[in-house]
Amino acid sequence: MRRFFVKFYGIIILINLIFIFFTKEEFPRESAKIEKKVEKVEKKVEEKVEEKVEKIPQEIKKEEVKIEEVKIEKPKYKLKKVTYRTIKIHNLKELNEKREGNYVYSDDGIDLRKLSGVKRKNAFIKLLLPGIKVVQKEIICERENIEYLREVKNYTPEEKKYLVNIFSKYRVKYGDFKSLKSRLIVYPTSLILTQGAIESAWGTSRFFREGNNIFGIWSSNKNEPRIKAGQSRGKFTAYLRAYPNLKDCIGDLVLTLSRLNVYEPLRRAVNRGDSPSEIARYLNKYSEQGEVYVKKVQGVLNYNKFQQYDK
Structure with a gap:
């Protein structure tokens, strides 16, 4: 021009x-x-x-052509959740099948009492490991959700409900994210296997066979599924909880250790990354046996080399 x-x-x-x-x-x-x-x-x-x-x-x-700024919105965060399927095991052949994805077992037919010592131990470990992994994944998801939500100012109805439930579940004052995070422990696989072996006699107890109750967890709620104990203590009739699968019982054990004040030293040990044997020192309040129970846990843990399952 x-x-x-x-x-x-x-x-x-x-x-x-x-x-x-x-x-x-x-x-x-x-x-x-x-x-x-x-x-x-x-x-x-x-x-x-x-x-x-x-x-x-x-x-x-x-x-000149006017170029407008295009605002790219970040994808909305979706609360994480672990999905899994429950598989009822009726025989050892089914237990040895290879499976993909998240799954948990329900012992509806295997009587581990009929197996030799080595086979019983192997079957017991195989029954528990899938449920342990799912419980640990759930804890990790909860930790990630909490890390996100503690930075959010305005919650959706779904997020608000989630927070109310999780603070209540772990018995922490609403809004105290620091205390909540300290209670969301990933309890070692080796200690779950050890305590399960001790409490259920390697899966041979009646409560394990009839109600997927690995740890002898008692029931105080008459409206929940439960099994009556064989012996009563005076006028007191004891009941133990019955679970739909082994994973739910494992989750109950971890929740007990995660939220009761008496296990705060144990949680600190887990969060520090102490060894399973060191963490076991803080299980003296778990059983009436006290220090004797701690020694028993450490002995079974080391003898069976359960630490290999923590890797």
Whole structure:
């Protein structure tokens, strides 16, 4: 555009110069006046050229395409949850099948009493490991959800309900995220196997066989599924909880250790990353046997090399 205006007005100047050249020859007396007029014309032409050139960027700018900023919203956080399926085991063949994804077992048919010592131990471990993994994954998901929600200012109804439930579940004052996080422990696999082996006699107890109750957890709620104990203590009739699968019983054990004040030293040991044998020192309140129970746990733990399942 600028070149066009320069050429256009340049041609006009050239024509004027040619006119002056021939006019000087024919009209010498008028040549001086004509030269002054030409100078005025040239000056006006230059001014108009500059004026047009200056307007060009402004005109182009007006025609520029306006690019609007596009705001890209971050994907909304979705509360994490572990899904799994329950598999009822009726025989050892089913227990040895390879499976994918998250699953938990329900012991509805295997009587481990009929197996030899080595086979019984192997079957017991295989029955518990899938449920242990699911419980640990659930704790990890809860920790991740809490890490996100503690930074959020306005909660959705779903998030609000989740927070109310989880603070209540772990018996922590609503809004105390620091205390809640300290209670969300990933209890070692080795200690769950050890305590399960001790409490259920390697899966041979009646409560294990009939109610998936690995740890001899008592029931005080008459409205929940439970099994009556064989012996009563005076007027007191003891009941033990019955679970739909082994994972739910494992979850109950971990929840007990996670929320009762008496196990706070144990939780600190877990959060520090202490070894399973060191963590076991804080199980002296778990059983009436006290320190004897601790020694028993440490002995079974080390003898069976259960630490290999923590990796």
